[in-house]
Amino acid sequence: MISEEQVRHVANLARLGLTDEEIGRMGEQLDAILDSIEKIRELDLKDVPPTANPLDLTNVLRPDEPREELPRERALSTAPDPVDGMFAVPRID
Amino acid sequence: MLDLTASGLAQKIREGEVSSREAAEAANRRVEEIEDRVNAFVTPTPEVALERAEKVDTRIQNGRVRPWEGVPLVVKDVLSTKGVRTTCGSKILEDFTPLYDASALVNFGEDLVMVGKANMDEFAMGSSTENSAYGPTRNPWDLGRVPGGSSGGSAAAVAAGEGWWALGTDTGGSVRQPAALCGIVGLKPTYGRVSRRGLIAFGSSLDCIGPMTRDVRDAALLLQAVAGHDPLDSTSANAEVPDYLADLEGGVDGLRVGVVKELMDERIDAGVREVVEKVVGELAVAGAEVGEASLPHAYYALEAYYIIAPAEISSNLARFDGVRFGLREPAEGVHEMYRRTREMGFGDEAKRRIMLGTYALSSGYYDAYYAQAQKVRTRMIQDFREALSRYDVLVSPTSPSVAFEIGAKTDDPLAMYLQDICAVPASLAGVPAISIPGGLSDGLPVGVQLMSDHFTEPLLLRAARAAEEAADFRFELKL
Numbered sequence: 001m002i003s004e005e006q007v008r009h010v011a012n013l014a015r016l017g018l019t020d021e022e023i024g025r026m027g028e029q030l031d032a033i034l035d036s037i038e039k040i041r042e043l044d045l046k047d048v049p050p051t052a053n054p055l056d057l058t059n060v061l062r063p064d065e066p067r068e069e070l071p072r073e074r075a076l077s078t079a080p081d082p083v084d085g086m087f088a089v090p091r092i093d
Numbered sequence: 094m095l096d097l098t099a100s101g102l103a104q105k106i107r108e109g110e111v112s113s114r115e116a117a118e119a120a121n122r123r124v125e126e127i128e129d130r131v132n133a134f135v136t137p138t139p140e141v142a143l144e145r146a147e148k149v150d151t152r153i154q155n156g157r158v159r160p161w162e163g164v165p166l167v168v169k170d171v172l173s174t175k176g177v178r179t180t181c182g183s184k185i186l187e188d189f190t191p192l193y194d195a196s197a198l199v200n201f202g203e204d205l206v207m208v209g210k211a212n213m214d215e216f217a218m219g220s221s222t223e224n225s226a227y228g229p230t231r232n233p234w235d236l237g238r239v240p241g242g243s244s245g246g247s248a249a250a251v252a253a254g255e256g257w258w259a260l261g262t263d264t265g266g267s268v269r270q271p272a273a274l275c276g277i278v279g280l281k282p283t284y285g286r287v288s289r290r291g292l293i294a295f296g297s298s299l300d301c302i303g304p305m306t307r308d309v310r311d312a313a314l315l316l317q318a319v320a321g322h323d324p325l326d327s328t329s330a331n332a333e334v335p336d337y338l339a340d341l342e343g344g345v346d347g348l349r350v351g352v353v354k355e356l357m358d359e360r361i362d363a364g365v366r367e368v369v370e371k372v373v374g375e376l377a378v379a380g381a382e383v384g385e386a387s388l389p390h391a392y393y394a395l396e397a398y399y400i401i402a403p404a405e406i407s408s409n410l411a412r413f414d415g416v417r418f419g420l421r422e423p424a425e426g427v428h429e430m431y432r433r434t435r436e437m438g439f440g441d442e443a444k445r446r447i448m449l450g451t452y453a454l455s456s457g458y459y460d461a462y463y464a465q466a467q468k469v470r471t472r473m474i475q476d477f478r479e480a481l482s483r484y485d486v487l488v489s490p491t492s493p494s495v496a497f498e499i500g501a502k503t504d505d506p507l508a509m510y511l512q513d514i515c516a517v518p519a520s521l522a523g524v525p526a527i528s529i530p531g532g533l534s535d536g537l538p539v540g541v542q543l544m545s546d547h548f549t550e551p552l553l554l555r556a557a558r559a560a561e562e563a564a565d566f567r568f569e570l571k572l
Contacts, residue, residue, distance in 0.1 A: 007448070014407060014451040015414065015428065016444060017436030026448055029506055033449060036507055037396040040465055043472075050467030051474060053298050053328065054284050054523025055547070060327040074192055080421035087416050093426035 113163030185438025195291025212246030233571035241271030266516025273540020284523035288323030351386025351484030364534030375563030407450030491540030
């Protein structure tokens with residue numbers, strides 16, 4: 001069982017605001033989902049290597065050459081609060 | 094004109110019988126006529142379509158076009174479109190206008206005649222298109238039912254004639270399952286075959302862009318248009334793009350076809366299994382060597398998928414924090430701003446998967462869930478390797494059921510996830526998979542899924558073309 005405290009802890013890790021009502025519902029739903037995926041733990045896979053990418057790619061490199069990039073004003077044009085050519089945020093607490 | 098295949102329309106455009114502008118006008122009228130019932134689009138783009146169609150028409154007169162250009166395309170709203178709002182079905186991107194086009198769209202051609210940005214489950218998470226902040230899309234076969242998801246808007250638009258073909262994205266079935274539920278063809282290419290640049294990421298090791306079309310030939314043509322290596326996507330495959338149309342009519346004589354037994358059990362509706370068996374029977378008549386194949390870890394694929402995909406989601410969706418783009422909810426400090434922005438901007442399913450993924454990756458649980466799921470993935474790939482050493486093509490249903498009623502599964506996330514059981518094995522293994530309409534069950538379309546080895550799309554398309562010919566189904570415009 002996942003506790004309310006754990007739900008709040010995970011929500012904090014994810015920087016996700018949840019109402020008290022959502023916390024309760026989320027706990028129940030996560031429990032049900034985790035119960036159903038529990039069965040993969042029954043497989044003995046001690047010596048099996050993990051797969052992170054189905055094509056088995058490693059270290060794809062390209063030459064480090066300057067190329068045309070978005071100008072600063074354009075890159076900032078989608079920002080909620082651009083100030084003096086930078087992304088402004090509220091006080092960092 | 095609306096009920097033509099894309100290839101058929103392309104030919105008429107090339108031969109000057111119809112202009113691209115006339116096609117765009119026809120699509121725009123159709124959208125105006127039925128969109129209040131279907132809701133296939135978040136943002137219809139009638140002016141963009143007309144303006145670009147005129148440019149294509151001019152280029153046709155100068156003889157500078159590729160065979161697919163000028164046929165209006167529906168684009169899922171997860172693909173970045175320069176200057177055209179891209180919401181991903183989310184409130185958090187309600188006012189977001191990308192600064193560049195997705196590479197797949199750049200490949201298609203310089204003047205992409207775009208009908209609109211298609212509705213989808215928020216951030217492509219869902220199997221019904223009910224998780225959109227812009228309202229559910231309805232299935233043109235029965236407006237009380239879902240079109241599937243997450244590319245449900247793309248599927249519904251193609252089925253109802255709001256466009257001739259569409260691009261969707263498939264992470265765990267999001268092209269194939271809505272194609273199945275709307276009676277069209279949906280192709281998930283090999284992972285890496287189509288560049289993901291500009292595709293707003295959901296599960297980076299799983300996401301594939303794929304064609305949603307009225308027949309297999311159109312799927313081959315659209316794949317031809319968008320496939321290719323992209324130095325701006327480090328996971329894009331540096332492999333030559335073959336001619337996907339060359340072998341299309343080669344038939345299945347002598348082809349080894351394996352029916353995946355784990356995906357034909359009682360979890361699949363009987364009516365769906367019957368349609369799959371009938372199509373397979375017809376392939377045998379056409380000369381295929383049919384047998385039973387096994388993917389033993391398919392029984393664990395859904396579980397592995399629902400760890401790996403949420404883990405990648407929780408990481409990918411961290412970028413939506415109110416700093417560089419999208420919604421920002423004001424607050425005193427930056428942490429409260431993050432929390433409030435994400436609380437207001439994300440819908441229930443996005444929140445659920447962020448929580449699930451963060452939990453699975455958190456200290457103390459990583460090995461039990463995420464690392465174990467990655468090992469199941471290795472086993473899944475080995476299963477495919479083994480099965481595809483005996484068979485050229487594997488067959489299963491695409492979805493365990495036909496289209497279900499709107500609202501039927503919205504309160505039960507697990508029931509919704511079960512829609513993906515047949516689709517996720519190929520997603521985990523990164524192999525190509527296609528859904529074709531195989532026939533009807535209870536008057537609604539059933540998808541038959543074919544899968545093959547990495548980068549063998551020409552073979553897969555050839556088998557799918559034969560299956561399409563054998564199936565008791567012909568495309569007809571709905572509504």
